[in-house]
Amino acid sequence: MSAPYAKLPAWADYGLIPLINLTVAFLVAGLVVLLVGENPFRAAAILIDGALGRGQGIAYTLYYATSFIFTGLAVAVAFHCSLFNIGGEGQAYVGGLGVALVALTFDQILPWWLTFPLAIIGAAVFGAAWAFIPAYLQAKRGSHIVITTIMFNFIAASLMIYLLVNVLKPATSQAPQTRTFLEGAHLPKLNWILEAVGLSVRSAPFNLTFLLALVAAFLVWVLIWRTKLGYEIRMRGHSPKAARYAGVSETRIIIVTMLVSGGLAGMMALNPIMGDQYRLHVDFVTGAGFVGIAVALMGRSHPAGIVPAAILFGMLYQGGAELAFEMPGISRDMIVIIQGLVIMFAGALEHMFRPSLQTLFASFSPRSVGAQPSEEGRA
Amino acid sequence: MAEAAIELAGINKRFGAVHANRDIDLKIEAGTIHGIIGENGAGKSTLMSIIYGFYQADSGEIRVGGNSVQIQSSSDAIALGIGMVHQHFMLVHNFTVLENVILGAESAPLLGTSIARARSELERLEREYGLEVDPEAIVEELPVGLQQRVEILKALYRGADILILDEPTGVLTPSEADHLFRILRQLKDEGKTIVLITHKLREIMAVTDNVSVMRQGAMVATRKTAETAVEELAELMVGRRVLLRVEKGEAKPGGFLLSVHNLTVRDSRGVTMVDNVSFDVRAGEIVGIAGVAGNGQSELLETITGIRKAVSGSVTLDGEPVDLTGEADPADLRRRGMAHVPEDRHHMGLVLPFEEGENAMLGYHRQEKYLKGPFLDIEAIRADARDKIEKYDIRPTDCRLKTANFSGGNQQKIVLAREMEQDPKVLIVGQPTRGVDVGAIEFIHKRLIDMRDQGKAVLLVSVELDEIRSLSDRILVMFAGRIVGERGPEASEGELGLLMAGVEEKEAAE
Numbered sequence: 001m002s003a004p005y006a007k008l009p010a011w012a013d014y015g016l017i018p019l020i021n022l023t024v025a026f027l028v029a030g031l032v033v034l035l036v037g038e039n040p041f042r043a044a045a046i047l048i049d050g051a052l053g054r055g056q057g058i059a060y061t062l063y064y065a066t067s068f069i070f071t072g073l074a075v076a077v078a079f080h081c082s083l084f085n086i087g088g089e090g091q092a093y094v095g096g097l098g099v100a101l102v103a104l105t106f107d108q109i110l111p112w113w114l115t116f117p118l119a120i121i122g123a124a125v126f127g128a129a130w131a132f133i134p135a136y137l138q139a140k141r142g143s144h145i146v147i148t149t150i151m152f153n154f155i156a157a158s159l160m161i162y163l164l165v166n167v168l169k170p171a172t173s174q175a176p177q178t179r180t181f182l183e184g185a186h187l188p189k190l191n192w193i194l195e196a197v198g199l200s201v202r203s204a205p206f207n208l209t210f211l212l213a214l215v216a217a218f219l220v221w222v223l224i225w226r227t228k229l230g231y232e233i234r235m236r237g238h239s240p241k242a243a244r245y246a247g248v249s250e251t252r253i254i255i256v257t258m259l260v261s262g263g264l265a266g267m268m269a270l271n272p273i274m275g276d277q278y279r280l281h282v283d284f285v286t287g288a289g290f291v292g293i294a295v296a297l298m299g300r301s302h303p304a305g306i307v308p309a310a311i312l313f314g315m316l317y318q319g320g321a322e323l324a325f326e327m328p329g330i331s332r333d334m335i336v337i338i339q340g341l342v343i344m345f346a347g348a349l350e351h352m353f354r355p356s357l358q359t360l361f362a363s364f365s366p367r368s369v370g371a372q373p374s375e376e377g378r379a
Numbered sequence: 380m381a382e383a384a385i386e387l388a389g390i391n392k393r394f395g396a397v398h399a400n401r402d403i404d405l406k407i408e409a410g411t412i413h414g415i416i417g418e419n420g421a422g423k424s425t426l427m428s429i430i431y432g433f434y435q436a437d438s439g440e441i442r443v444g445g446n447s448v449q450i451q452s453s454s455d456a457i458a459l460g461i462g463m464v465h466q467h468f469m470l471v472h473n474f475t476v477l478e479n480v481i482l483g484a485e486s487a488p489l490l491g492t493s494i495a496r497a498r499s500e501l502e503r504l505e506r507e508y509g510l511e512v513d514p515e516a517i518v519e520e521l522p523v524g525l526q527q528r529v530e531i532l533k534a535l536y537r538g539a540d541i542l543i544l545d546e547p548t549g550v551l552t553p554s555e556a557d558h559l560f561r562i563l564r565q566l567k568d569e570g571k572t573i574v575l576i577t578h579k580l581r582e583i584m585a586v587t588d589n590v591s592v593m594r595q596g597a598m599v600a601t602r603k604t605a606e607t608a609v610e611e612l613a614e615l616m617v618g619r620r621v622l623l624r625v626e627k628g629e630a631k632p633g634g635f636l637l638s639v640h641n642l643t644v645r646d647s648r649g650v651t652m653v654d655n656v657s658f659d660v661r662a663g664e665i666v667g668i669a670g671v672a673g674n675g676q677s678e679l680l681e682t683i684t685g686i687r688k689a690v691s692g693s694v695t696l697d698g699e700p701v702d703l704t705g706e707a708d709p710a711d712l713r714r715r716g717m718a719h720v721p722e723d724r725h726h727m728g729l730v731l732p733f734e735e736g737e738n739a740m741l742g743y744h745r746q747e748k749y750l751k752g753p754f755l756d757i758e759a760i761r762a763d764a765r766d767k768i769e770k771y772d773i774r775p776t777d778c779r780l781k782t783a784n785f786s787g788g789n790q791q792k793i794v795l796a797r798e799m800e801q802d803p804k805v806l807i808v809g810q811p812t813r814g815v816d817v818g819a820i821e822f823i824h825k826r827l828i829d830m831r832d833q834g835k836a837v838l839l840v841s842v843e844l845d846e847i848r849s850l851s852d853r854i855l856v857m858f859a860g861r862i863v864g865e866r867g868p869e870a871s872e873g874e875l876g877l878l879m880a881g882v883e884e885k886e887a888a889e
Contacts, residue, residue, distance in 0.1 A: 227753050231737065231744060234730075241727040244686050245719070246742035247710025 008354075008361055014305055018298055018346060020353050022312075025345035029338040038329045050322025051315035055199025057322070059191050059206035063271070065307075065314030066206075067092075069213035070268035071292025072310050073220050074127075074261045076301040080224055081257040082237040087134060087149025088265040089289025090156030091127040095266025097160065098126030099273045100168065100178050100280035103185035115185050119274055120212070120267060127266015128259040130156060135258030139251040145258075153289070164282055177281035187275045207275030213310075216264060217303035223260070233257050265289060294343035297350060309346075316342065383445070384409040384541050384572035385430065385461075390439035392425055399425040401596045403439070407541075407589075412563055412573045414583040414604070417593035418616055418816040419787050423576050426593070427543050431463045432456040443541075462534025466546040468526050472519035476512050476529050477501070480536050497536065504535055508565050523673070524555035531562070542566065543574040548582060552671045553844065553876035560586045578817075580609045581845075592616055617817045627828045630852040633662035635695070636836035637683075637717075637805045642692030642703065644678045644860075652678040654860035656692075660805065660836040665827065667851030668840045668862075671879050675860035676840045677722055680809045683838075684719040685709040686727075697804050713742060718798035720791075722809030722840070728794040729782050736764035736778035739797050767796035772822070788819030795826060805836045812846060824850060844872060844879075 008017070030040035051061045071088040078085035085091075102122040106115045134148035164176040173179075187208045191201040224230040236243035236253045243250065272284045291313050298312070299305030320335030345352075383406045390403040399422045407413045417423045428434045430441065432450040441448055443459045450456050456463070470479050477497055485493045501514050512521070512528050521529070527547060534542055544563075548556040563573050563586060575587060583590050584604060591601040592615040600615050614620055637660040644653035652675045660666045670676050681687040682703055683694055689703035696715050701707050709719070721727040729738045740749050740760055749760050764778035771792045775785070782790060791811065798806065808827065812820045827850060831837050841847050847854055848868060856864045856878040864878045 222754075226755055226757070228744060228750055228755060229753065231755060234733070235741070238730045238732050239726050241723065242730045242741065245684075245709060245721055245727045246744070247685070247708050247713065 008358060012357065012361065014300060014302070017350070017354060017357065018300075018305075018309075020357075021298075021345040021350065022342065024353075025338075025342040028345075029341050032334070032337055032341075033330065036329045036334065038327055043323060043327060043330065046326050047319035047323045048315070049319075050326075051319035055191075055194045055201040056204055057318055058199065059194055059201045059204030060318040060321075061311065061314040062190075062210055063204060063206045063276070063314070064317040065311040066210040066213045066271045066275075067268045067288040068291050068295045068310035068313050069217060069307055070264055070271070071288050072295030072299060072306040073216055073292075073303065074263075074265035074268075075292045075296035076299065076303070076306055077220060077224070077233075077264060078257060078261040079296060079301045080230075080237045081233045081253060082240075083138070083254065083257060083261070084146050085131065085149055085258065085261050085265075086146055086293065087131060087152050087156075087262070087289070088268075088292045089285055089287070090149070090153035091130045091262040091265035092268040092285045092289050093153075093156045093160050094130040095123040095127035096269035096273055096280050096284060097163065098122030098124070098266060099269045103181045103274060104168075104178060107182040107185035110184050112184055112186055112188070116187060116208070116270075116274070119185070119270060123266040123269050124263035125266070127269075128263040131258045131262020131265070132255065135255045135262075138258075139254040157283075161282060164280065168280065175281070178279045181274070181278040185274055186278055187270070189275075205272075205276035207271070209271040209275045212267070212270065214307070216267065217307055220264070221303045229256065265292070268292075291339075294339075294346060297343075298346035313339070313342075382409050383407060383442070385574075386442040386445075387426075387430075388440045388442070390426065390429060390441070391437045392422075392429060392434060393437055398596050400429070400436070403598045405591060405598055405601070407572060407574060409444075409572050410567060410570050411588040412567055412575060412586055414587035414590040415574060415576045415593065416578065416580065416583055416590060416612060416616060418578065418818075419814055420816065421593040421616070422596040423593050424545060425596075427463070427545060427574070427576060430456065431461060431543065457537050457539070460538055460540035461543065462537060462539025462541070463543045464527065464530040464534060464545065464547060466549060468530050470518045470526060470529060472517075474518055475514065476516050476518060476521075476532075477514040479518055479529055480514075480533050482533075484537055500536055501532065504532060507569060508535075508562060510535075510562060523550045523671075524552075524558065527551070527559065528562075539571070541572045541574065543576070545576045546578070547575070548577070548579065549842075550672055552880050553872060554880050555671075556582070580612050583612065584609060594618055613817065625824045625828065625849045627850075628832070630664045630831065632664040632852070633834060635659050636662050636697050637838065638695040639683060640693050640695070642679070642682060642694075643690045644675070644682045644687065644692075645690050646678065652860050653682065653689075656857075656860075656862050658855055658862060660838050662804075662836050663831055663834045664852040665831050665837040665839055665850050667847035667854045668838070668857050669844060669847045669854055669875055669879060670840075670842070670857035672842045674857050674879075676842075676857055677809070678860075679857070680719070680722065680807060680840055684717065684721075684807055685712045709742065710745065713801070716804035718801050718803035718806045720794050720798050720806070720808040720811060722813070724787075724790055724794060724813075729790055731781070731783040733782055734779050735768070735773075735782050735785065735793060736761045738782050738793055739764040739767050739778065741797065743797070743801060767793075767800060770800070771796040771826075786816070787814040788816045791815050791823065792819065795823060799826065799830060803835065805838070806830055807838045809840045810842065811839070812841075812843065844875060848872070848875070 033040040033043045051057050071092060074088050075085055099119045099122055102119040103115060106118060130152060134145050134152055137143040137148050138145040161176065168178045169176055170179045190206050190208060190210055191204055194201050224234065232248045232253055235246060236248060236250065240250065268288055273280055295306055295309045295313055299309040316339050323330055324332045324335055385407045387403055387405040390400050392400040403426060415423050425434065429436050432452045432455050441450060448459060471482065477494055480501065481493045481497045487493060498514055505511050510528055510532055512525055512532065518526060518529060547559060551559060567573060577583060587604045589601060590604050592599050592612060594616060640657050642653055642656045643651065646652050656679065668676055678687060682689045685707040686709055691704060693700055693702050696717055725731060730741065740763065750756055761778050768776050768778060773789050773792045811823050827837060839850060851868055854866045854868060854870060855862050856875060858879060858881040863881065866875060
């Protein structure tokens, strides 16, 4: 018996369902705010105002979103091959090493626009290299990539602390960080774009990497849907048996996919390191690798979904920071709870409202759910 | 007229725009075997799922034993004495027969009493119906026929008076099927009512008292089995006259295009699935491999086509040897002229979430005509897909539609079109008509004969004995990983059935 499966129209699939999930997440988050004795409506107003109310807030929101676009794309590319790359955090961290090495080497001799492409390569290569080992273990030894990438996050953290403390730290400094880069490794800010539309930005780290992230999103779309490699990645992602049948080497496709994924995660490091801090320091990733998972889930692994999802999480980060500042009852951890709820409803419970919505659509307009009258569908 | 065990009146069920059941009236007399026949997608399973409480009808009435009932779930159905034996068994593999039988019907938190009660009940059922199974046997170690018996026991243990069997013979040898039919008759004699869902006309004629035919969601006819004939039922099922026999001329075999030498294959657990198998297929002939599912046919196909590695053995493809133990690669074999219609259309032959056009090049996607450098040439891919859609009459005709939205027959046509349009030398075909409606079966069979007549070597593996017998020029029978006999197409079903059951093994090996 063929399972009765009603499909939703694209706008409902990609628009309505995330919106419903988000609304529910905020309702539950509102209950949590109520529980600690604050007014959830005021909290929401502060959060949104903090994220979007002023030029300054918008610039920060976009700065955070930039990082999340990269890590979201990284997770999404792996998803298309049905690999769950939880290692974005570690890959981005090690990617930072690539950025720092390029910057420290060239910031005295090259202008930023020559350092930047080299740093992109450094970030991608180091991120990819960090993803290669779990990929190899999965492809050749069958070690589950979820486990290995999680472990590699810890290894990356320890490795980076070791390198920062023992190798990269200037002898005269007490802090576990590299020296500050010179002008040749400072990326230009993009705040002028916001100022051009009449918003005022005092000083925010919104920088050129944002545009690179948008380019990366487009290139990921091309890769997945318009190249032979992407076709093979999706083939293996949907059906490993079909990929074997088609003669697509599982080992090769797993490794290549993870290299791309790791490379994208690594490029996240450009944003804080060359765009904001101008030095490599401990824990600069601050969870962006994990947020990338939520972004990819919420964006349905499609770049056109990932960019808005990343901006949404950028808002939560920026608005959340304002909220923690404004409302004494709400600490930084409360913000993490709210983000967690969004992740839970957008990601883990993604399918919770789908069946009832499908029934609803099917009863209103059968045509819109793509159902074929039985006569048409038969030989 | 006998009293009705189940009566359906005006049952309607829609899934979106699909009207799966329309105004179904059906009366199943108590103490009879009632066959329900129809093509895939005719709505048989939906109707049975409504009776068993998996779905609720949009409108209509169900009467059991004369009383109008609401069946909201399978537990309601069980309480009304309705039992179901599913096509895919619902058994816990590593449990014993007894544990499976009491699963979900335990009478207390501690299993001791339930088990004791079940044991004596099983003994009674065994006595009354000849349903012998060792209660302590682990289910996965039982042959399929016995696993099915466990399913029947489960239903009877729950007090079923009405037993619904969904395509029960799909996995059985002819002799196992005969045994099942004996059990069904016995159950009938004891007063049970049996509903048999099938698409095999022969089974209907063999075992049922009454037969109802479904077509496109509607109940088109009910007949007394004794007063109808296979031809009439087939016509009712499809809605037009069908050729049940395949028309084909003499084979004109040419040179050897495919030779398999001493092929041995083990599965991941190290169990030998194909055991030193050798055979040839010549140009212009169809060689059929008959056998009950699970006797190594799948592994044989996958190894010849390079998907699985062999322990030993090779093939000669149009004069060129290919070592199957090493780097035999499906892509390379394709380039050398081997096309493969795999058994598992849903997971291997197609990627169901892909657009139809993307599947129309699966495996051949490295060919230059589909590419512009590393990029896909979307226009060329779609043009190629539209071309195949037209040639093979694939419906719907939109190559951008998801493949999952095509019917089984049309999905199979997508695979056939892809493989046949490559103009291969050797065509390897597994279960070409599984889950395919009668109309498409006719088309597929005709295409396979065409391929033969064009001088291709065709290797056909099917568990449908009728299909093997009507298409093949030579029949090889596979049992327990070995070829246990070769027969001509005129071999009787009984003879092949015995070989398939491994009975004549010694004799045939000589």
